[in-house]
Amino acid sequence: MSLSISCDVAIAGGGPGGATLAALLAKCGMSVAVFDRDEFPRDKLCGEFLSYDALPVLDLIGLGPALDEVGATRIRTCRLIGPTFNYSFELPREARGISRLRLDEMLLRRAAALGASVHEGWTVDTVTRTAAGFALHVRDGSREAHHVTAKLVVGAWGRWGRIDRQLERPFTRDTARRHFGFKRHYRVLPEGQVPADHTIDLYSFARGYLGVNAVEGDTVNICGLVHASRLDGHRGGWETFVDNLSGEGEHFARLFGAHEPAQEHFLSSEPVIFAARSPVVSGILMVGDAAGLIDPLAGNGMAMAIQSALVAATLVVRRPELDADAIASEYETAYRDLFLDRIRWSRRVAWILSRPWLVDRAARILRAPSIGSLLLARTRATDAQVAELVGSFERARDR
Numbered sequence: 001m002s003l004s005i006s007c008d009v010a011i012a013g014g015g016p017g018g019a020t021l022a023a024l025l026a027k028c029g030m031s032v033a034v035f036d037r038d039e040f041p042r043d044k045l046c047g048e049f050l051s052y053d054a055l056p057v058l059d060l061i062g063l064g065p066a067l068d069e070v071g072a073t074r075i076r077t078c079r080l081i082g083p084t085f086n087y088s089f090e091l092p093r094e095a096r097g098i099s100r101l102r103l104d105e106m107l108l109r110r111a112a113a114l115g116a117s118v119h120e121g122w123t124v125d126t127v128t129r130t131a132a133g134f135a136l137h138v139r140d141g142s143r144e145a146h147h148v149t150a151k152l153v154v155g156a157w158g159r160w161g162r163i164d165r166q167l168e169r170p171f172t173r174d175t176a177r178r179h180f181g182f183k184r185h186y187r188v189l190p191e192g193q194v195p196a197d198h199t200i201d202l203y204s205f206a207r208g209y210l211g212v213n214a215v216e217g218d219t220v221n222i223c224g225l226v227h228a229s230r231l232d233g234h235r236g237g238w239e240t241f242v243d244n245l246s247g248e249g250e251h252f253a254r255l256f257g258a259h260e261p262a263q264e265h266f267l268s269s270e271p272v273i274f275a276a277r278s279p280v281v282s283g284i285l286m287v288g289d290a291a292g293l294i295d296p297l298a299g300n301g302m303a304m305a306i307q308s309a310l311v312a313a314t315l316v317v318r319r320p321e322l323d324a325d326a327i328a329s330e331y332e333t334a335y336r337d338l339f340l341d342r343i344r345w346s347r348r349v350a351w352i353l354s355r356p357w358l359v360d361r362a363a364r365i366l367r368a369p370s371i372g373s374l375l376l377a378r379t380r381a382t383d384a385q386v387a388e389l390v391g392s393f394e395r396a397r398d399r
C-alpha cells in the first residue's frame, strides 16, 4: 500500500552522517524520518578507524559505552610503513577501531530509540522543492512507491548517489580525480605479529596506500585506495592486485603473510572522486560525504560526517520555524569554516603518502613526530572546536 508520510525533516541516507543527525534531532523532539536503501547491519567500504574527534558527539547521543560493549579496539599509535621506512607517532587521544557492520547499525538503532522514524530498505528516488517545502519519491524494498513531504531535506547519501546526477552536481562528470577503494577483514595467523590492536598502520605504495587496524572480534581490517591510473591494464580482481603488491616489497609480503582472509571477497564500491562539492544544493543541506570528501588516508571521514550532522542539527534546532533558505545559508558558511581546510590538507598529505620515496625523504628531514603532527592536526577538529560544537548544540536544545 502506498503511504503519504509527512515530517519536519527528511534525511536521505542512514550512514554515520544521516543517523547521527536523525538521533540529534529526535533527541530535541523534532519529527524526523530517515530513509536508507540498505537494511542494517550491512558492510561498507571503510578503513574502520574512528577518529577521536568524533567520540564526544557519540557521547552526546549516549553511544560512548556501546563502543566498549561491542569491543571496539583502542588505537593510540600510528605507524607509517614503506619499503625503506617504519616511523611511528602517538595520537594525542585514543581513537577506536570498529567495523561499519556494527557502528552503522548502532547509530541507526540509536536514532530509532530516540524517536526518529527509520525506514530501512527504502530508496529515495527524487527530491523536489515545493511551495511548502520538499517532496520526495521513495521506494520500499518491494518497490512500492511512497510520497514524503518535509519542511527540510538533508542529503546524507554518501559520496555518490543517484540524486547527485539529478541535481547535476559537477563532480559526477569528473574523470581525472577518480580513485578506487577495497577492503577485506582478516584474522592474524598464529605466527603473525602485525598490527597490535592499539596501532593503525599506513602502508605507502606508488599511487596508493593501505590502512591496517584491528576492529572488534579479533579481526583486522585491511583497506586500500588507488588512483584509477594504477589499475590501467590491470587484469584480475582485487585478489590479484593485492598479490602483486606483496611482490612490491618485504613489508607487504610480511603483512599478507601474517594474515588470512576472514571474509570471502574484497569489498569495493563506486569511485572516490576528490573534486570539490557544495554543502548545499537547491536548498538541500548535505552532511557527510555528500557535502565534501576528505581523503580516506586522514581517517576522518566518519568524524566529519558525524560533526557535520551536529552542525546541521544545531542550526535546525535554533530555527523552529524551519526556514530552509536561512538554515541552508548559515550551514554553508559554518561548513566551509570548519571543514574546507581539513579537506585540502588531507589531499596534500595523501599526495605525499602515495609517493614512498617522498615520505622517506620528508621523514628524514622533518623527523617522524613532525610528520605525525602535520597529518593529525590539520586533518581533524581540535578539542576546542569539538567542545564548541557540542556546547552550541546543547545551548540550542536547552533554549
Ligand SMILES: Cc1cc2nc3c(=O)[nH]c(=O)nc-3n(C[C@H](O)[C@H](O)[C@H](O)COP(=O)(O)OP(=O)(O)OC[C@H]3O[C@@H](n4cnc5c(N)ncnc54)[C@H](O)[C@@H]3O)c2cc1C
Binding pocket: 012, 013, 014, 015, 016, 017, 018, 035, 036, 037, 038, 044, 045, 046, 047, 048, 049, 050, 051, 122, 123, 124, 125, 156, 157, 158, 159, 161, 162, 163, 180, 181, 182, 211, 223, 224, 225, 272, 287, 288, 289, 290, 296, 299, 300, 301, 302, 303, 305
Ligand atoms: C577506501 C576508504 C577508506 C576509508 N577509511 C575511513 C576510515 O578509516 N575512517 C573514517 O573515518 N573514514 C573513512 N572513510 C570515509 C568514510 O567511509 C566516509 O566518510 C563515511 O562513510 C561518510 O559517512 P556518510 O554517512 O556521509 O555516508 P555513507 O557512510 O556512505 O552512508 C550513506 C548511506 O546512504 C544510503 N543511500 C545512498 N543513496 C541512497 C538513496 N538514494 N536513498 C536512500 N539511501 C541512500 C547508503 O545505503 C548508505 O547507507 C573511508 C572511505 C574510503 C572510500
